[in-house]
Amino acid sequence: MTSVLTKKNLLILGCILLTFVLVQVLMSVGFITSFHEITLATICINIILAVSLNLVTGFTGQFSLGHAGFMSIGAYVCALIVMRFDSVAGFLVGILAAALAATIVGILIGIPTLRLKGDYLAIATLGMAEIIRVVFLNLEITNGAAGLSGIPRYTNWFWMYLFVVLTIVLINNFIRSSHGRACISIREDEIAAESMGINTTKFKVMAFAIGSFFAGIAGALYASYFYFIKPNTFGFLKSIDILVIVVLGGMGSITGSIIAAVLLALVSTFLQSFTAVRMIFYALVLVIIMIFRPQGLLGTKEITDLFKFRRKNERIE
Amino acid sequence: MLEIKNLNVYYGVIHALKDISLTVNEGEIVTLIGANGAGKTTTLRTISGLNKTTGGEILLEGKAITYLSAPERVKLGISQVPEGRRIFPEMTVFENLELGAYLRKDKNNIKKDLENVYQRFPILAERRRQTAGTLSGGEQQMLVMGRALMSRPRILLLDEPSMGLAPLLVREIFSIIKDINEAGTTILLVEQNASMALSIAHRAYVLETGSIVMSGTGEELARSNEIQKAYLGGE
Ligand SMILES: Nc1ncnc2c1ncn2[C@@H]1O[C@H](COP(=O)(O)OP(=O)(O)OP(=O)(O)O)[C@@H](O)[C@H]1O
Ligand SMILES: [Mg+2]
Numbered sequence: 001m002t003s004v005l006t007k008k009n010l011l012i013l014g015c016i017l018l019t020f021v022l023v024q025v026l027m028s029v030g031f032i033t034s035f036h037e038i039t040l041a042t043i044c045i046n047i048i049l050a051v052s053l054n055l056v057t058g059f060t061g062q063f064s065l066g067h068a069g070f071m072s073i074g075a076y077v078c079a080l081i082v083m084r085f086d087s088v089a090g091f092l093v094g095i096l097a098a099a100l101a102a103t104i105v106g107i108l109i110g111i112p113t114l115r116l117k118g119d120y121l122a123i124a125t126l127g128m129a130e131i132i133r134v135v136f137l138n139l140e141i142t143n144g145a146a147g148l149s150g151i152p153r154y155t156n157w158f159w160m161y162l163f164v165v166l167t168i169v170l171i172n173n174f175i176r177s178s179h180g181r182a183c184i185s186i187r188e189d190e191i192a193a194e195s196m197g198i199n200t201t202k203f204k205v206m207a208f209a210i211g212s213f214f215a216g217i218a219g220a221l222y223a224s225y226f227y228f229i230k231p232n233t234f235g236f237l238k239s240i241d242i243l244v245i246v247v248l249g250g251m252g253s254i255t256g257s258i259i260a261a262v263l264l265a266l267v268s269t270f271l272q273s274f275t276a277v278r279m280i281f282y283a284l285v286l287v288i289i290m291i292f293r294p295q296g297l298l299g300t301k302e303i304t305d306l307f308k309f310r311r312k313n314e315r316i317e
Numbered sequence: 318m319l320e321i322k323n324l325n326v327y328y329g330v331i332h333a334l335k336d337i338s339l340t341v342n343e344g345e346i347v348t349l350i351g352a353n354g355a356g357k358t359t360t361l362r363t364i365s366g367l368n369k370t371t372g373g374e375i376l377l378e379g380k381a382i383t384y385l386s387a388p389e390r391v392k393l394g395i396s397q398v399p400e401g402r403r404i405f406p407e408m409t410v411f412e413n414l415e416l417g418a419y420l421r422k423d424k425n426n427i428k429k430d431l432e433n434v435y436q437r438f439p440i441l442a443e444r445r446r447q448t449a450g451t452l453s454g455g456e457q458q459m460l461v462m463g464r465a466l467m468s469r470p471r472i473l474l475l476d477e478p479s480m481g482l483a484p485l486l487v488r489e490i491f492s493i494i495k496d497i498n499e500a501g502t503t504i505l506l507v508e509q510n511a512s513m514a515l516s517i518a519h520r521a522y523v524l525e526t527g528s529i530v531m532s533g534t535g536e537e538l539a540r541s542n543e544i545q546k547a548y549l550g551g552e
Binding site for chain 2: 178181182184185188189191192193194195196197198199252300
């Protein structure tokens, strides 16, 4: 094994830092206004959501329509904590608790539902997310349909960017690990995977748990950015929105999800001035892309495959 | 080496295997033949631990493995090639083979076994960077067999390896099976192509709607009238 400090890794680290500084500077000189900042927040949160859903749906092949449910758990848990402990420490504890709560619920939901396949799994996860929504709708502590407002804002560019990078790096590493290859083999052919001695249930639940963990973080960031959450923010349509990003970017492509999240946020921001036809245009863009790129923008490839970085295909060859 | 005693398997109310008993000795090729729906796949999946039994015992080298998980059985040396050429289509040939060794930790031996697989199936070596989905049917069958060998099995369970292949390829696959056996791997072979299977098998069992109705050496069964009529298209 080579060291972590390869030329490639240094280059990536450089790009990560440069992007951060660049946006930070653009914000301080006022080129990125507070209006743009909302788009920026949407992009960051959607990247976390899409990359984590991609692990479940794109890489492991488990079609989930309930990602917003896990996001909502993270949002409520973090909101309730940061509203009581109004400090950066409270915010960070809130994020951690949000992620863990979403993971636990993810495991509890995953164990029974992941036995199902395809359409059945999609419907089961959809149902589970609805149950979560209805629970929040009826709990006293979450203030029912009115939701929670006045959530202190701690989410800023620094935290959002940090968690986006963490999500991408950790999920990418998981996918390149032997656990990740087990997940991909399940997507490729579940029967073949189990006959290789791969415990398919374990890896499906693992992917689902990790996906929920990051969805919880996304929810936490959302809550502490937009001041206000209510159960209907995290309904069926939100799950679909996330799925659209994943499908559009390419099931099984992390960079695809990133690009699609950016692209869709920009398109939707741009269309905001045409309120009446906005949704029609948005849908049209999706239809057109799907007609010309049915496998999504990147398919299962990564944008980095374009550069001639040596594929680490020859592990034991 | 492998012994099954009074095995019973149900799918809901369907009684798929009824009190099946069979033995595979070390170094043998044993074939299990039978019509569609007889329960051949079910038998192999139960041996691999992918189906639950409701009664009976499975012994590997005298030790009961009836309640071990599927991964544990792979580690003990039971490897199954499932029906229908189940490759990982988007992965390369090499990655497919690599996954065959998923549960192994002995890196050096894995490398050696990979060389052996490439030697046994030169076409796989040639195509090792190609995605498996683009291989021909025969090449895919070789790939799934090679992948199963990557787990270093002591007993290889093959489910209809000749299904859907041209006659010439069928003969090649059977001769490879014989080679693998001669190199020291015990084989339990499920087949619909009874004549080919019986011609390479040391012993054979006939399965009919979940029960074993006949057994004997490959030659014996190949000569038997009932087998001739039912499975070999004879008069
Ligand atoms: N998952 C399942 N659920 C319910 N019934 C099943 C299932 N799998 C198999 N069966 C039934 O069990 C019986 C045995 O099936 P099995 O697949 O073992 O037959 P087979 O001998 O392998 O047939 P073939 O030669 O067509 O592959 C059949 O009647 C089949 O319909
Ligand atoms: Mg079968």
